[in-house]
Amino acid sequence: MRSEFRWGDQEERVELQAISGDNAAPGKIRAVLREDGRDWEVTQCGDGQWILQLEGHRARARVVQDGDAIWVHVDGLGDFRLEHGRRPSSRRRSSAAGDAGLCAAMTSQVVQVFVSVGDEVQVGDPLVALEAMKMESRIAAPFAGTVASVHCKAGEVVDAGVPLIKLEPSADEDAADR
Amino acid sequence: MRPGDDGVKSGRASSSSQAPALRSVLIANRGEIAVRIARACAELGIRSVAVASDADLGACHTRYADEVVPIGGSTARDSYLRAEVILDAARSAGCDAIHPGYGFLSQNADFADAVEAAGLLFVGPPGAAMRVMGDKTSARSAMEAAGVPVVPGYQGTGDEEADALRSEAKRVGFPLLVKAAAGGGGRGMRIVREPREFDAAVDGARREALAAFGDGRLFMERFVENAHHVEIQVLADGHGNTIHLRERECSVQRRYQKVIEESPSPLVDDELRERMGMAAVRAAEACGYRNAGTVEFLLSEDGSFYFLEMNTRLQVEHPVTELVTGIDIVAEQLRIAAGGRLSLRQEDVRGHGHAIECRVNAEDPQSDFAPSTGPIRLASYPRGPGVRVDQGVETGDAVSIHYDSMIAKVLVHAHDRPSAIARMQRALDQTAVLGVRNNVTFMKDVLAHPEFVAGRATTTFIDDFMAGWRGPDEVPDVVLIAAALQLRATGGADNPAPAVGAGRSDPYSPWDRGDGYRIGGGA
Numbered sequence: 137m138r139s140e141f142r143w144g145d146q147e148e149r150v151e152l153q154a155i156s157g158d159n160a161a162p163g164k165i166r167a168v169l170r171e172d173g174r175d176w177e178v179t180q181c182g183d184g185q186w187i188l189q190l191e192g193h194r195a196r197a198r199v200v201q202d203g204d205a206i207w208v209h210v211d212g213l214g215d216f217r218l219e220h221g222r223r224p225s226s227r228r229r230s231s232a233a234g235d236a237g238l239c240a241a242m243t244s245q246v247v248q249v250f251v252s253v254g255d256e257v258q259v260g261d262p263l264v265a266l267e268a269m270k271m272e273s274r275i276a277a278p279f280a281g282t283v284a285s286v287h288c289k290a291g292e293v294v295d296a297g298v299p300l301i302k303l304e305p306s307a308d309e310d311a312a313d314r
Numbered sequence: 315m316r317p318g319d320d321g322v323k324s325g326r327a328s329s330s331s332q333a334p335a336l337r338s339v340l341i342a343n344r345g346e347i348a349v350r351i352a353r354a355c356a357e358l359g360i361r362s363v364a365v366a367s368d369a370d371l372g373a374c375h376t377r378y379a380d381e382v383v384p385i386g387g388s389t390a391r392d393s394y395l396r397a398e399v400i401l402d403a404a405r406s407a408g409c410d411a412i413h414p415g416y417g418f419l420s421q422n423a424d425f426a427d428a429v430e431a432a433g434l435l436f437v438g439p440p441g442a443a444m445r446v447m448g449d450k451t452s453a454r455s456a457m458e459a460a461g462v463p464v465v466p467g468y469q470g471t472g473d474e475e476a477d478a479l480r481s482e483a484k485r486v487g488f489p490l491l492v493k494a495a496a497g498g499g500g501r502g503m504r505i506v507r508e509p510r511e512f513d514a515a516v517d518g519a520r521r522e523a524l525a526a527f528g529d530g531r532l533f534m535e536r537f538v539e540n541a542h543h544v545e546i547q548v549l550a551d552g553h554g555n556t557i558h559l560r561e562r563e564c565s566v567q568r569r570y571q572k573v574i575e576e577s578p579s580p581l582v583d584d585e586l587r588e589r590m591g592m593a594a595v596r597a598a599e600a601c602g603y604r605n606a607g608t609v610e611f612l613l614s615e616d617g618s619f620y621f622l623e624m625n626t627r628l629q630v631e632h633p634v635t636e637l638v639t640g641i642d643i644v645a646e647q648l649r650i651a652a653g654g655r656l657s658l659r660q661e662d663v664r665g666h667g668h669a670i671e672c673r674v675n676a677e678d679p680q681s682d683f684a685p686s687t688g689p690i691r692l693a694s695y696p697r698g699p700g701v702r703v704d705q706g707v708e709t710g711d712a713v714s715i716h717y718d719s720m721i722a723k724v725l726v727h728a729h730d731r732p733s734a735i736a737r738m739q740r741a742l743d744q745t746a747v748l749g750v751r752n753n754v755t756f757m758k759d760v761l762a763h764p765e766f767v768a769g770r771a772t773t774t775f776i777d778d779f780m781a782g783w784r785g786p787d788e789v790p791d792v793v794l795i796a797a798a799l800q801l802r803a804t805g806g807a808d809n810p811a812p813a814v815g816a817g818r819s820d821p822y823s824p825w826d827r828g829d830g831y832r833i834g835g836g837a
Contacts, residue, residue: 139798143789150798167795174791178799184692186796197796198746200691201804206797207691209746214755214785216793217748220801241684243715245389247521262514265521268715269685271501271569272522293715 141206142219237287237299238275244268246292251301255283263301264288281305336360336411336652339437340404341379343415344394346706346723347628348375351413354644355380363407365400367393367716374711383407388716394418395528397425401432411435411651413644417526417718420627421496423448437651439605439626446601447624448495453601457621460600462593465535465612465620469495472531476516479534483512486534491570492516494523495531500571502526505537538620540772541612543567544579545625546594547635547643550603551650557660558591559635559643562608566760568683568776573753574760575631576670577638579613580731580769586617597624606632606647612773630673630723633704637669637727667727668734672757674721674747676713679756679783685719686751688712693721693748696741700727713750721747731769735761755785 138151148169155175156163166175177189186197198209206218244266251263257277264275284302288294338361341348348364352375355362364379366372369388376382383403387393394400395418404412412429414420414437423441430436438444446452449469457464468482472495483490483506492515494502502523504515516532524530543564550556563579564572582590594609601624608629610622632643646657677683689712695703705722707713713721724741728734742758765771765779772778 137798137802139801141789141794141797146788148789148794150794152795152798152802165799167791167798169791169794176795180799180803184800186799188792188795188799190792195792195796197792198692198694198748199796199800200748201800202689202691202749206800207748208793208797208800209692209694209748210790210792210796212743213790213793214758215746215748215752216789217751218789218794218797220797241681243687245715265518267522267525269687269717269719271685272518272525273684274518 139220140222142222143216147222237285237302238263238278239297239299240266240268240275240294241273242268242296244273244294244296246288246290246294246300247272248290249286249288251283251286253283253286256306257281257283257303266294275300277303279303279305336435336648338363338407338409339411339413339648340365340383340400340407340409341375341413341415342394342400342404342419343413343417344370344373344375344706344717345720346375346704347415347630349378349706350633350704351415351644352378352380354642354648357642358645358648360648363404363409365394365403369393369714369716374706374708381407388714389525390418390716391525391528397422397428400425401428401434404429404434405432409434411437411648413437413647414627416625416627416630421448421625422528435651437605437647438628439603439607443601443603444626447626453624456600457597460596462597462600462621463619465538465622467533467535469533472533474532476513479516479532480509480512483509483534486536489537489539491535491537492519492532493535494519494527494529495533496523496527496529500567500569502532503570505570535622538612538614540774541614542579542581542771543572543610543622543773544582544590544613544619545608545610545629546590547629547632548594548598548603548607548609549643549646549650549656550598550605550607551656552604552653553655555656555659556595556598556603557656557658557663558594559639559641559663560665561587561590562631562634564631565771565773566766566775567773570773572631572673573675573776574670574672574757574766575634576668576731576734577634578665578668581613581615581617590619593619593621597621605650606643630720631671633702633723633725634669634671637702637725638665638667639663640666667729668731669725669727670734670738671723671725672738672742672761673723673753674745674757675719675753676707676721676747676750677719677753678751679753679780680785683753685715686713687715688750690721690747691749692746694744694746695722696724696744698741700737701725701741702727707747721750721752735767756780756783759783 141148151168153166179187184199188195196211200207204220208216247265247267258280261277262274266273281303284304288300340363341351352362362379363381364376365383365385366376367387385399419425423444426436427441468486489507492504502519504519506512506515520530544561546561547559561579561582562575562577564575566574597609608625611619613619676686693709702725707721726737728737742754745754
């Protein structure tokens with residue numbers, strides 16, 4: 137059986153071939169990843185807990201699934217969030233702050249919006265004050281420009297990655313780039 | 315009447331040293347500290363009453379209390395900061411005392427007074443002591459009169475506009491800290507390295523302080539570079555006894571919020587401990603302190619120390635002291651609040667071995683410790699000899715945007731510092747928090763850092779040595795294999811099991827079942 141995972145920008149593929157046992161109690165398996173195949177001794181202990189052994193080294197893993205997200209803890213290695221499957225083409229991630237708009241890094245409450253449409257801003261000018269879990273943060277202008285649109289208001293709870301402000305770079309800024 | 319009450323009373327000579335006559339305590343808090351207080355109540359045979367905001371109905375802390383009173387609201391301001399609502403909850407639940415925990419109303423002197431005025435006991439200091447310590451001018455003069463050295467700074471009314479503060483800032487000198495007068499835990503605090511950053515820092519600190527404490531007063535203090543943060547735990551009863559429970563080293567901080575604490579401090583020897591301890595006792599006595607409190611000092615490497623502030627409440631890191639001294643600080647708090655005497659004298663306080671606390675937070679150390687929210691799919695905490703966990707989040711709970719990001723405190727106790735560090739590494743190895751980003755791997759790297767291992771970490775350690783920290787560059791093989799095994803065992807997310815009753819018009823209707831199903835039957 138072959139599975140594909142994403143972790144950040146990295147894509148990984150794992151191929152499992154049972155040598156003995158079945159899906160629930162695999163026993164010995166051959167795992168092929170990064171073009172390297174190794175034989176692992178595997179035991180499932182309760183729901184989502186696995187003991188994996190390779191050449192005398194043992195690891196205890198805990199795995200939980202949450203839709204496409206697969207969270208894995210391995211003692212001593214830490215906690216990992218993997219996504220199952222290939223990168224979906226539908227989900228467009230904002231790349232350049234300029235045209236995609238400026239977003240909150242996490243779900244936050246909008247404390248204050250400092251600008252309105254048409255305002256001229258300089259690099260570093262505060263645009264929006266956000267608060268989450270009692271910590272305040274600010275979104276500042278990454279470049280000089282004009283506020284093209286404002287998509288939030290004070291008091292509102294906004295999700296991560298949703299554009300709050302769109303900026304039009306000023307002509308000077310364009311000139312400076314050249 | 316609790317079983318054994320009579321036996322306890324007849325077995326003691328002095329009635330004033332009695333365990334508290336408290337019957338029921340309202341815990342005006344949430345998260346791990348509410349769980350901690352409920353545990354102490356259970357051991358003392360006291361009924362514990364939790365309060366829960368709408369966002370916290372069914373949350374971890376509500377499951378450890380004997381009773382829960384919903385108080386509505388979700389933000390701190392709309393729930394745990396509403397003094398009247400908390401008082402009503404205590405009255406309606408028939409409580410005779412309120413334990414405020416830390417944060418929220420814990421350092422609100424008016425609240426402490428209101429609790430007493432309502433005929434209830436406040437498990438904390440008198441409002442008057444909080445006012446002395448909460449106001450920098452009076453704290454400063456009280457400390458100087460008591461012979462306790464203070465950091466240069468400015469404290470006016472606290473409500474000044476940025477303009478008025480700016481001229482005082484020049485006198486204090488840069489870099490300086492703008493801090494919330496009602497603050498604690500780093501909220502409402504900003505470092506200002508240059509004058510031009512000043513106005514924004516004042517605005518931000520004030521707004522944050524209002525949100526977190528319902529009080530926007532600010533003060534300023536010179537930022538002492540290369541200092542260790544060392545604090546002394548004190549206990550004072552209402553019978554004139556004040557003692558200290560040794561020090562805690564809390565230098566490993568991010569955003570001025572403690573991450574790792576330990577006791578003893580690698581910098582403090584017996585002689586310095588005695589001097590700092592006595593200074594802390596004088597500080598407490600100078601403000602008429604009662605109950606548990608903490609006197610924070612900045613300690614420079616030459617052994618000189620300055621009074622920073624007194625935290626007039628129970629602190630997050632109090633278990634570190636409990637582990638090295640064997641004293642249950644929350645139990646002492648309840649005893650003191652009920653009018654009892656301290657259960658021990660200064661000469662009875664001994665330190666044994668070394669204790670470390672690591673605060674497991676829902677945050678991303680790779681993104682400037684931005685808090686991370688979401689449901690917790692698995693919270694699995696370490697166990698074993700010398701390991702203690704005070705948790706506020708368990709499997710199935712959620713970390714919401716409304717409150718702080720602490721998930722649990724993992725503590726260890728061992729015979730010396732190196733073995734405590736080794737034990738903590740093992741404990742963190744076995745700490746799993748799946749569902750949000752967390753700082754466990756980051757803390758393991760702090761514990762392994764040569765500066766930390768050498769005991770040289772100052773308050774700027776994380777900025778100086780951990781800036782730009784990254785987790786692993788790639789996913790270990792074993793992680794991918796475990797994920798693949800789990801997918802295979804469950805049929806995989808791409809191949810869901812066929813839906814129940816697929817093909818029928820109403821999959822949940824019992825009427826077209828052909829399997830002998832009977833309503834109420836045991837089939």
